[in-house]
Amino acid sequence: MGTFTWSTLATPIGELVLVRSELGLARVAFGTEGAAREGEEAAYPEAEKQLGEYFAGRRREFDLPLDWRFSSGFRREAQRALLEIPFGQTRSYGELARQVDNSKAVRAVGTACATNPLPIVVPCHRVLRSDGSLGGYRGGPEAKRWLLELECASG
Structure with missing residues (x-):
């Protein structure tokens, strides 16, 4: 299934857990979901930057590689x-x-x-x-x- 890393991001709508695989962003979970934080904790600077810009009203779409493994x-x-x-x-x-x-x-x-x-x-x-x-x-x-x-x- 591959290796995952995760990081957390404080946002105006609460904490988000960002899960990254070798293919890209695999999961965005709300902190209230109690999402499993599998693998190592590691920053995902590009996703954190783009989400920060979105929440600040400066980004309209995301340019991140997405890993669709949790959907079929x-x-x-x-x-x-x-x-x-x-x-x-x-x-x-x-x-x-x-x-x-x-x-x-x-x-x-x-x-x-x-x-x-x-x-x-x-x-x-x-x-x-x-x-x-x-x-x-x-x-x-x-x-x-x-x-x-x-x-x-x-x-």
Whole structure:
């Protein structure tokens, strides 16, 4: 499975745990998740820098190698489609299902968002319910609202 290193980053929405493999960023976990900190603790300067710029409103997209090992099948397809939602915009779960050519897979898209191993960098926070309400978010509703407001203010 390879070797992992991890680091923590303090952010306006709480501590994030960044897990890196030889292929790139493999996981972004909210500190509240109690994520396993496997391998050695080691700084990931580029990811920390880019996330810091994002939270400061100075970065709209990330340029990091991503390791998709914690995602597969339809979930991976839906999670990759999240990267196509522009900064400052949102989509509904139904719109994302149609984007991946499976309009009946709204619940599966919701599950893909809920299990996204790379939140923030792969922007599942940009997906809302069809009525415009927030829907769920692993980091909690306050974090999702904060991220959407950041993008709206920086847009």
